[in-house]
Amino acid sequence: MIRENLNQWDFVVAAYVVGIAGTLAMAVWAWQTMRSAEKRRDKVRGKVRDKVTRK
Amino acid sequence: MHAFANPTRFLKLASWLTPLLLVSGLVLVALSLVWGLFYVPPDRLMGETVRILFIHVPAAWLGMGGWTAIAISSLVYLVWKHPLAALAARASAVPGMVFTAICLATGSIWGRPTWGSWWVWDGRLTSMLVLLFLYAGYIALAQASARDGGSYKIPAIFGLIGAINIPIINRSVVWWNSLHQPPSITVGKSAIDLAFLVPLLIAVLGFSLLFGGVVLARMRALLADFQAEARLRRKAMEAA
Numbered sequence: 001m002i003r004e005n006l007n008q009w010d011f012v013v014a015a016y017v018v019g020i021a022g023t024l025a026m027a028v029w030a031w032q033t034m035r036s037a038e039k040r041r042d043k044v045r046g047k048v049r050d051k052v053t054r055k
Numbered sequence: 056m057h058a059f060a061n062p063t064r065f066l067k068l069a070s071w072l073t074p075l076l077l078v079s080g081l082v083l084v085a086l087s088l089v090w091g092l093f094y095v096p097p098d099r100l101m102g103e104t105v106r107i108l109f110i111h112v113p114a115a116w117l118g119m120g121g122w123t124a125i126a127i128s129s130l131v132y133l134v135w136k137h138p139l140a141a142l143a144a145r146a147s148a149v150p151g152m153v154f155t156a157i158c159l160a161t162g163s164i165w166g167r168p169t170w171g172s173w174w175v176w177d178g179r180l181t182s183m184l185v186l187l188f189l190y191a192g193y194i195a196l197a198q199a200s201a202r203d204g205g206s207y208k209i210p211a212i213f214g215l216i217g218a219i220n221i222p223i224i225n226r227s228v229v230w231w232n233s234l235h236q237p238p239s240i241t242v243g244k245s246a247i248d249l250a251f252l253v254p255l256l257i258a259v260l261g262f263s264l265l266f267g268g269v270v271l272a273r274m275r276a277l278l279a280d281f282q283a284e285a286r287l288r289r290k291a292m293e294a295a
Contacts, residue, residue, distance in 0.1 A: 006168050008103040015161040016092065019110035022160075023084070026153045027077060027265060030272040034073075037279035044283045044290075 062278060065139055069271045076268030083261025090254040107165045109254055113262035114158035118186060119221050120266070121151015125193065126218035129211035139274070141207040144214055145197045146273035150266050152190035159183055170234050178227035179235040182220060189217045
């Protein structure tokens with residue numbers, strides 16, 4: 001039961017901002033760390049392969 | 056399951072499954088949130104604040120689901136010693152912790168207009184807060200064991216012991232007096248009107264797909280780090 005004169009939409013908007021911002025930040029972070037880790041691995045593999053080919 | 060324990064096979068599958076899960080999850084989440092925000096009628100008792108349901112419930116479900124994934128993967132690791140099971144457990148920790156934090160934050164925001172309080176120390180809220188601390192402890196432990204090049208055994212045991220908290224969270228509203236409402240959805244039954252239930256199920260599905268995509272992305276990142284480190288170590292040994 002709502003007893004206080006609060007604007008309910010303020011709470012709805014705050015919850016959606018927290019939920020959407022948290023979820024999007026996590027998804028972008030996971031994607032970017034994956035891409036940079038895979039790039040680093042491919043770079044390391046490529047360098048090793050280059051040296052083996054040169055030998 | 057054993058077939059997917061092969062990293063090459065896993066990477067072949069994950070290369071197309073990761074973007075598919077992330078994009079389909081984002082589309083369903085956007086659809087359900089727009090539906091929940093603009094097309095769902097206000098509730099008789101909770102008024103407009105009922106719309107918080109479409110973020111709070113999936114976040115709670117995935118906070119608990121993340122730890123369930125850690126416990127199952129840890130068990131698989133301890134029994135069959137699959138390295139990918141250890142990666143799956145580690146990869147589930149950050150998204151599980153993020154969703155637990157979102158669940159606590161949105162629950163607190165929802166509690167203020169409906170209960171008149173941002174926080175109460177009852178069984179459901181306290182056990183959910185304990186889950187957040189368990190995630191923090193697990194992430195620290197898993198990072199320390201990976202950094203020291205040690206075995207994944209200790210984080211796996213911690214993951215299994217921490218799973219005791221999951222049924223406590225689930226049954227807390229039944230075992231103890233609580234301001235939090237009892238479960239509205241049980242196996243085969245729902246006390247929620249269809250006007251709320253349909254967008255809620257779409258939200259749960261969308262957030263779950265997104266969770267799956269983030270776990271796969273984390274697994275690929277951890278695997279790539281491991282492979283790069285192994286290659287550099289081998290190179291250094293060859294040079295020595």
